């Protein structure tokens with residue numbers, strides 16, 4: 001029996017922001033005719049649009065958050081000494097206080113941390129199992145000759161199945177993999193929340209279970225903790241026994257089962273740039289430190305300015321504020337539920353940082369080879385100046401051996417919500433726009449490649465309309 005208190009929320013929505021606005025940034029909606037021109041000039045690739053031509057930008061929640069007055073005040077206290085910056089001390093103290101780790105290596109962002117860790121932990125041919133590895137995480141593992149293997153539960157791949165912890169690792173998949181050759185496992189990595197699975201959380205029960213297995217087999221256990229706080233919020237909301245625990249207590253407990261973490265500070269720590277590795281093992285720290293100096297910068301700055309480290313140190317605490325987290329996660333849900341209530345097909349349950357619209361179900365008459373989700377992204381820009389991103393066929397690319405297009409089961413448009421940036425009115429506008437596209441969906445035609453970039457084709461390709 002599943003021990004989880006869980007209810008789907010179909011009627012929330014008295015949501016109130018736990019902050020007020022002190023600084024604003026002007027945005028404007030250029031006329032429809034101009035939007036049509038801009039997207040055509042961009043080769044129908046939304047990555048090539050200028051941000052000034054976008055009204056509401058939901059491309060990513062990474063580095064796009066609004067810093068607080070407290071963080072901006074910290075920026076003015078940047079100590080830009082090459083070595084021994086006071087801001088690094090503050091960062092160390094914050095990591096210790098929020099996550100409980102003794103040693104910190106600062107990095108320019110999350111992927112910097114991944115590169116440094118993987119150079120030391122992985123020998124060529126070794127395997128790194130996890131729930132679902134993030135793109136850069138996978139790429140860094142493979143870059144040093146490792147194999148990144150996803151072991152998420154089956155429900156993680158089913159868009160319509162409701163499960164409170166869709167980010168969990170499938171324990172039997174993990175054990176089977178380990179039992180084949182325990183010595184060939186470099187380390188285990190749990191990603192919280194599971195970004196590639198739609199921002200779905202991992203339960204503490206699952207984390208404990210993986211921890212036991214790792215310990216029994218003497219395998220290091222790390223967490224990719226970009227969304228450490230959102231995961232803790234879901235645990236508080238959904239897991240039996242955690243209702244009365246505070247977010248900081250839950251974050252600490254999550255981390256207590258880990259040997260260390262890699263963090264992109266651009267997510268839950270609400271900074272525009274930054275990251276770190278944190279861990280407790282002095283010996284491993286001593287091996288990682290020289291690589292950090294080589295790739296990222298000296299061990300007291302690692303590619304960040306002193307001021308960035310100060311903003312990060314403060315942001316780490318702010319990320320765990322329960323009022324903020326409740327508002328944030330309810331905001332994402334608000335958008336998802338409102339779209340769903342209007343008949344728009346979305347992934348369920350709604351994750352922590354984004355709403356995913358099922359492009360194939362939205363535009364069933366557009367063939368997957370004509371990029372249904374990309375088509376939806378283009379139409380939402382034309383309709384209302386909104387930028388989402390395709391997570392589907394274009395992103396999936398081609399099979400390296402056969403050259404065939406890969407057609408992923410989930411072909412989606414992601415609407416990622418930046419932290420502390422937009423309010424309900426913005427989200428209402430997004431809903432109206434998507435609904436207007438939905439009303440005229442039958443007339444919408446798909447795309448084909450005009451230029452197909454051999455690598456990173458979602459960033460660099462251009463498209464033309466199917467006749």
Ligand SMILES: *Cc1c(COP(=O)(O)O)cnc(C)c1O
Pocket residue numbers: 062109110111112134136137191195224226263264265266267274275
């Ligand atoms: C963003 C992200 C990364 C990479 O971090 P960057 O700061 O973009 O380099 C790694 N893992 C997860 C889960 C992420 O969301």
